[in-house]
Amino acid sequence: MSKIQATFERLQAQGRKALIPFITAGDPGPELTVPLMHTLVEAGADIIELGVPFSDPMADGPTIQRASERALAKGVSLRQVLGMVANFRADNNETPVVLMGYANPIEAMGVDKFAAAAFDAGVDGVLVVDYPPEESVEFAKAMQANALDPIFLLAPTSNDERIALVAQLASGYVYYVSLKGVTGSAKLDVEAVAAHIPEIRAAVGVPVGVGFGIRDAATAGAIARISDAVVVGSRIIEEIEKSSKDDVCANVNAVITELRRGVDEATKV
Amino acid sequence: MTTQPYNLPDARGHFGPYGGIFVAETLIPALAELKDAYAAAQRDPQFVAEFEYELKHYVGRPSPIYHAKRLSEEAGGAQIYLKREDLNHTGAHKVNNCIGQAILARRMGKKRVIAETGAGQHGVATATVAARYGMECVVYMGSEDVRRQAANVYRMKLLGATVVPVESGSKTLKDALNEAMRDWVTNISSTFYIIGTVAGPHPYPMMVRDFQSVIGNEAIPQMQELCGRQPDAVIACVGGGSNAMGIFYPYIPHEDVRLIGVEAAGEGIATGHHAASLTAGHPGVLHGNRTYLLQDENGQIIETHSISAGLDYPGVGPEHAWLKDSGRAEYATITDAEALQAFHTLCRTEGIIPALESSHAIAHALKLAPTLPKDKILLVNLSGRGDKDMHTVAEKSGITL
Numbered sequence: 146m147s148k149i150q151a152t153f154e155r156l157q158a159q160g161r162k163a164l165i166p167f168i169t170a171g172d173p174g175p176e177l178t179v180p181l182m183h184t185l186v187e188a189g190a191d192i193i194e195l196g197v198p199f200s201d202p203m204a205d206g207p208t209i210q211r212a213s214e215r216a217l218a219k220g221v222s223l224r225q226v227l228g229m230v231a232n233f234r235a236d237n238n239e240t241p242v243v244l245m246g247y248a249n250p251i252e253a254m255g256v257d258k259f260a261a262a263a264f265d266a267g268v269d270g271v272l273v274v275d276y277p278p279e280e281s282v283e284f285a286k287a288m289q290a291n292a293l294d295p296i297f298l299l300a301p302t303s304n305d306e307r308i309a310l311v312a313q314l315a316s317g318y319v320y321y322v323s324l325k326g327v328t329g330s331a332k333l334d335v336e337a338v339a340a341h342i343p344e345i346r347a348a349v350g351v352p353v354g355v356g357f358g359i360r361d362a363a364t365a366g367a368i369a370r371i372s373d374a375v376v377v378g379s380r381i382i383e384e385i386e387k388s389s390k391d392d393v394c395a396n397v398n399a400v401i402t403e404l405r406r407g408v409d410e411a412t413k414v
Numbered sequence: 415m416t417t418q419p420y421n422l423p424d425a426r427g428h429f430g431p432y433g434g435i436f437v438a439e440t441l442i443p444a445l446a447e448l449k450d451a452y453a454a455a456q457r458d459p460q461f462v463a464e465f466e467y468e469l470k471h472y473v474g475r476p477s478p479i480y481h482a483k484r485l486s487e488e489a490g491g492a493q494i495y496l497k498r499e500d501l502n503h504t505g506a507h508k509v510n511n512c513i514g515q516a517i518l519a520r521r522m523g524k525k526r527v528i529a530e531t532g533a534g535q536h537g538v539a540t541a542t543v544a545a546r547y548g549m550e551c552v553v554y555m556g557s558e559d560v561r562r563q564a565a566n567v568y569r570m571k572l573l574g575a576t577v578v579p580v581e582s583g584s585k586t587l588k589d590a591l592n593e594a595m596r597d598w599v600t601n602i603s604s605t606f607y608i609i610g611t612v613a614g615p616h617p618y619p620m621m622v623r624d625f626q627s628v629i630g631n632e633a634i635p636q637m638q639e640l641c642g643r644q645p646d647a648v649i650a651c652v653g654g655g656s657n658a659m660g661i662f663y664p665y666i667p668h669e670d671v672r673l674i675g676v677e678a679a680g681e682g683i684a685t686g687h688h689a690a691s692l693t694a695g696h697p698g699v700l701h702g703n704r705t706y707l708l709q710d711e712n713g714q715i716i717e718t719h720s721i722s723a724g725l726d727y728p729g730v731g732p733e734h735a736w737l738k739d740s741g742r743a744e745y746a747t748i749t750d751a752e753a754l755q756a757f758h759t760l761c762r763t764e765g766i767i768p769a770l771e772s773s774h775a776i777a778h779a780l781k782l783a784p785t786l787p788k789d790k791i792l793l794v795n796l797s798g799r800g801d802k803d804m805h806t807v808a809e810k811s812g813i814t815l
Contacts, residue, residue, distance in 0.1 A: 200714040204438035222712035248699035253713025298439040
């Protein structure tokens with residue numbers, strides 16, 4: 146059983162929902178990524194989504210693009226990101242790590258070489274934003290051959306046919322993008338999201354995480370009630386952006402703790 | 415070389431290993447809607463008739479082919495003919511595609527069009543057709559380019575467009591493209607994204623090629639009439655590659671005609687300051703398609719350089735990637751200095767001021783012609799006029815306007 150699947154099964158047995166924070170590897174500096182990952186876990190993260198910086202993050206909003214730019218300015222490469230995961234694994238062998246990024250850095254390394262290196266580093270899942278399922282058949286095979294879960298996006302605009310395509314390839318969980326637009330967008334309609342989740346969950350057969358537009362404990366709680374996992378990205382990046390190197394871990398800890406409280410209170414039986 | 419009939423792309427937009435649809439799930443339905451709408455429009459005689467009417471009466475097509483005799487004499491060898499896309503309304507081939515996409519947008523009920531632009535030529539062409547059809551128009555342009563191309567920014571505003579300066583990344587064309595994609599994904603139901611070149615996710619590379627192929631479709635009978643035969647080579651500059659695809663595509667089955675794309679070598683390929691994706695790049699994924707890209711060893715897209723803003727792009731249309739690999743087309747490079755020299759030569763010998771982009775194609779013709787006998791024929795796509803480049807050329811010559 147994959148670490149991601151085991152995490153969801155454990156949470157389900159406890160009647161809890163997963164909290165999945167996103168940070169960009171190397172932001173604000175490569176030396177802070179592993180400490181930040183441990184901070185996320187201490188404050189209540191169940192799974193970590195670790196962004197691989199890319200020069201042209203087309204599907205992201207300005208906040209995450211700036212995080213990518215800060216990391217690239219420090220020369221952070223995919224190879225180094227894998228090194229960070231390996232370092233994290235030295236002290237934490239439980240929390241699943243999902244790499245999230247764009248196709249080109251992976252293709253530059255070579256998909257098979259990447260898959261083997263990611264497995265060796267202790268990565269559990271990979272989400273390539275610009276690999277829709279129809280371009281991902283070989284990629285998903287390469288991931289699963291190396292015990293990595295290929296994670297896919299679904300959107301409010303995805304029809305039954307597309308949900309079925311994702312269902313054929315996805316393992317671990319699927320990431321439901323809760324609104325039209327890019328990461329960090331403002332509006333989120335919880336009821337509209339709630340209307341889609343049951344059919345998606347039934348079709349894909351893996352847990353459904355929801356992200357895009359989740360900024361506070363109340364929204365996190367509302368989303369937790371209707372899904373299996375709450376994904377938060379831009380809100381955390383903003384906190385990193387306005388913190389100094391000395392207080393960034395403490396500030397991120399406070400944000401995650403608050404989101405965790407929102408998720409747990411909303412789903413308490 | 416293939417003797418199979420050429421019928422690319424496949425149903426999912428692939429040209430061999432290139433092309434495809436590499437976008438986030440949020441954009442997929444919009445691309446599917448576009449693909450269906452375009453397929454229906456292509457089959458609709460009314461759509462085809464309106465496109466042709468607009469090209470004739472608004473753009474001024476067909477554009478002539480002109481035998482540049484004095485230029486040919488100066489080169490001393492093969493005869494050079496020019497396909498005069500510089501004579502189109504707005505001064506370049508870009509408008510052909512913008513009209514096609516704008517009337518498709520109207521057919522789809524979209525009242526707002528957006529575009530990305532580098533130097534501003536595609537932005538001006540988009541703003542022009544938006545004014546013509548009464549549509550709201552927003553143009554994304556890197557803030558660095560806004561600063562360098564003030565005249566085109568003003569032109570777009572005169573035409574009623576809103577120009578949005580993009581501050582992210584390198585603040586140039588590729589960042590403008592990222593920002594336009596973000597606008598599109600956020601405003602999908604109301605908005606049509608008019609991409610200016612044969613790149614991006616399927617169906618854009620195919621659709622833009624189809625709209626631009628009016629260039630080659632006119633050239634074939636025109637050459638027959640003028641010379642009684644087809645040229646020995648067709649030469650066009652390649653940035654994203656839309657003017658080159660427009661003239662190459664109808665010539666693909668004419669296997670005796672060499673197809674030569676000319677990329678920007680900038681300050682020289684060895685300096686790293688260039689925009690020659692096919693010549694010096696490696697396959698990868700950017701802006702929705704797989705193609706040759708200028709990237710570093712970690713797969714990050716690198717900044718490009720060319721004296722001509724229209725060629726200053728780190729990728730290239732996927733069909734060019736395929737034509738290169740399959741051997742049907744060949745790709746050469748021309749430096750900034752060579753392009754500038756060709757610019758001056760054409761001005762002086764023919765009284766035609768070419769765009770700096772097109773000057774790359776002229777420069778290659780001037781290199782190739784002397785190696786060939788006088789009865790050989792080179793057809794150069796003169797994709798645009800050079801009025802927009804006065805400032806750049808004067809500056810390079812040490813003159814302040």
